[in-house]
Amino acid sequence: MPSTDPRYANSRVAFATAKRLMPGGVNSPARAFGAVGGEPLFIDHAEGAYLYDVDGNRYIDYIGSWGPMILGHAYPAVVQGVQQAVARGASFGAPTEAESELAQLIIEMVPSIERVRLVSSGTEAAMSAIRLARGYTGRDRIIKFAGNYHGHVDSLLVAAGSSAATLGQPNSPGVTAGTAADTLVLPYNDPAALAQAFAKYGNEIAAVAFEPVCGNMGVIVPSAEFLAALQTIPRTHGALLLCDEVMTGFRLAPGGAQERLGIEPDLTTLGKIVGGGLPVGAYGGKSEVMAHVLPEGPVFQAGTLSGNPLATAAGAATLRALRETNPYPRLEAIGQRFAEGLAAAAQAAGVPHVVQSIGSMVTLFFHKGPVRSWDDAAQCDTALFGRFFWAMLDRGVYLPCSQYEACFLSAAHSDADLDHTISAAHEALAEAVA
Numbered sequence: 185m186p187s188t189d190p191r192y193a194n195s196r197v198a199f200a201t202a203k204r205l206m207p208g209g210v211n212s213p214a215r216a217f218g219a220v221g222g223e224p225l226f227i228d229h230a231e232g233a234y235l236y237d238v239d240g241n242r243y244i245d246y247i248g249s250w251g252p253m254i255l256g257h258a259y260p261a262v263v264q265g266v267q268q269a270v271a272r273g274a275s276f277g278a279p280t281e282a283e284s285e286l287a288q289l290i291i292e293m294v295p296s297i298e299r300v301r302l303v304s305s306g307t308e309a310a311m312s313a314i315r316l317a318r319g320y321t322g323r324d325r326i327i328k329f330a331g332n333y334h335g336h337v338d339s340l341l342v343a344a345g346s347s348a349a350t351l352g353q354p355n356s357p358g359v360t361a362g363t364a365a366d367t368l369v370l371p372y373n374d375p376a377a378l379a380q381a382f383a384k385y386g387n388e389i390a391a392v393a394f395e396p397v398c399g400n401m402g403v404i405v406p407s408a409e410f411l412a413a414l415q416t417i418p419r420t421h422g423a424l425l426l427c428d429e430v431m432t433g434f435r436l437a438p439g440g441a442q443e444r445l446g447i448e449p450d451l452t453t454l455g456k457i458v459g460g461g462l463p464v465g466a467y468g469g470k471s472e473v474m475a476h477v478l479p480e481g482p483v484f485q486a487g488t489l490s491g492n493p494l495a496t497a498a499g500a501a502t503l504r505a506l507r508e509t510n511p512y513p514r515l516e517a518i519g520q521r522f523a524e525g526l527a528a529a530a531q532a533a534g535v536p537h538v539v540q541s542i543g544s545m546v547t548l549f550f551h552k553g554p555v556r557s558w559d560d561a562a563q564c565d566t567a568l569f570g571r572f573f574w575a576m577l578d579r580g581v582y583l584p585c586s587q588y589e590a591c592f593l594s595a596a597h598s599d600a601d602l603d604h605t606i607s608a609a610h611e612a613l614a615e616a617v618a
C-alpha cells in the first residue's frame with residue numbers, strides 16, 4: 185500500500201498503534217502482509233462474502249479467516265447459536281451435552297473418525313495427535329513433508345535438510361535440535377522418498393503427518409501413487425497415518441479430503457470450519473487408538489477451554505448448516521469458474537502461470553507448473569504476486585496475502601462477486617506486469 189494513500193488512512197493509524205503493543209502489530213504473523221510488502225488493513229466487521237475495513241472500504245473476501253468461513257461471515261444460524269450459548273454462561277469447566285452434539289456431528293461426517301477429542305486450535309490438535317501416536321506406538325520419530333504446515337508445534341516446525349530422507353533442522357529459533365532430530369522431512373508427492381525413509385527408520389517411526397491436499401504452499405492435489413504409498417508403507421511398518429484436515433475438513437466434501445480422495449487414516453486432525461470461526465480444533469480416529477487418551481488411557485492431554493460452550497455452539501451450527509444446505513455443488517461450480525477466470529487473466533497478461541484447484545480451494549501460481557512439491561513452489565515469482573495482490577486490493581478484492589496460500593471461496597460468494605473478481609484480475613495482472 186502506498187503509505188500516503190488516503191483510502192487506507194485509518195488502517196495506517198491502527199497499525200502504528202498495534203505495532204507499539206504487539207510484536208509486528210499482529211497476533212499471527214501472516215496477517216502483517218510481510219509476504220506482499222506494505223501494511224495490513226484493519227478489519228471493522230464482515231458479512232457474507234465481504235470484509236469492511238476501518239476506513240469503510242468493502243472487499244470481496246477470499247481468505248475467509250484462512251478457511252473457517254465456508255458459509256460466509258456472520259451466518260445467521262451461527263450468530264444465533266453463539267448468542268444463545270453465551271447467555272447461558274461462557275465456560276463451566278465441566279462436561280456439557282453440547283460437546284457430545286459436536287462430537288456426534290464430527291463422527292457422522294468424517295468417515296475415519298470413530299471417537300474424537302475437542303481442543304482449541306489446529307496446532308493443539310496436531311500436538312496432541314503426535315503425542316498420542318508416540319504414546320500408542322512407543323516410538324519417537326515422525327515424518328512430515330516439506331511445505332506442509334501443521335501449526336506451530338515444535339516437532340513439526342522443522343525444515344528439510346540437505347538429502348531426501350533427512351533428519352530435520354529446526355526452522356525457528358527455540359525449537360531444539362533434539363526435537364528436530366526426531367522429525368524426518370520428506371518431499372511431498374514422492375513415494376520413493378517415503379519408501380526409502382521407512383526402509384531406513386521403519387521400526388522407529390510413530391506417525392506420518394500429511395496434508396491430504398496441500399493448502400500451505402498453495403493448492404497441490406497429491407498424485408494417486410503418493411496417496412497409495414501413504415496408505416500402504418507406514419502401515420506395513422506399524423506406523424500411524426495422521427491426516428491433517430484442519431484446512432480440508434468439511435471443505436472439500438462433508439467428510440473432507442479423506443471422503444473425496446478415498447483416504448483411510450488412523451488419526452485425523454481438524455480445525456478451522458469445525459469451529460465456525462471460533463477457536464476449536466479436534467483430533468480423532470480409530471476407537472482403539474483414541475482409547476489411549478487420558479483418562480481412558482495414559483496419554484496426557486487437557487484444556488481449560490476445550491469444548492467451550494461458545495466454540496462448540498459455533499462449530500455445531502456450522503456443521504448442521506453444511507448438512508442442511510449442502511453448499512458443495514455450488515462451491516464446486518464457483519471454484520471452477522474462479523480458477524478458469526484467473527487462468528484466463530494470467531493468459532491474457534502473458535505471464536508464466538498455473539492455476540491449481542480442487543473444489544473451493546484455488547491457487548494461481550506464478551510458475552509455469554505443474555507445482556507438485558515445495559521445490560516447485562519455491563520457484564514462483566513472488567514479487568509479481570505482491571504487485572498482483574495490491575492491484576486486486578485496490579479493486580476491492582482481498583486475496584490471501586502470500587503466493588503460498590489457497591484462496592477460499594464460500595457459499596456466500598455470488599455470481600456478481602465472481603464477475604467483479606475476474607474482471608479485476610484482468611486489470612490487475614495487466615497492471616502488475618507493466
Ligand code: PLP
Pocket residue numbers: 250305306307308310333334335336395399400428429430431455456465
Ligand atoms: N494444519 C493445517 C493444515 C493448517 O492449515 C493450519 C493452520 O493454518 C494448522 C494445522 C494450524 O491450525 P491453527 O492455526 O488453528 O493452530
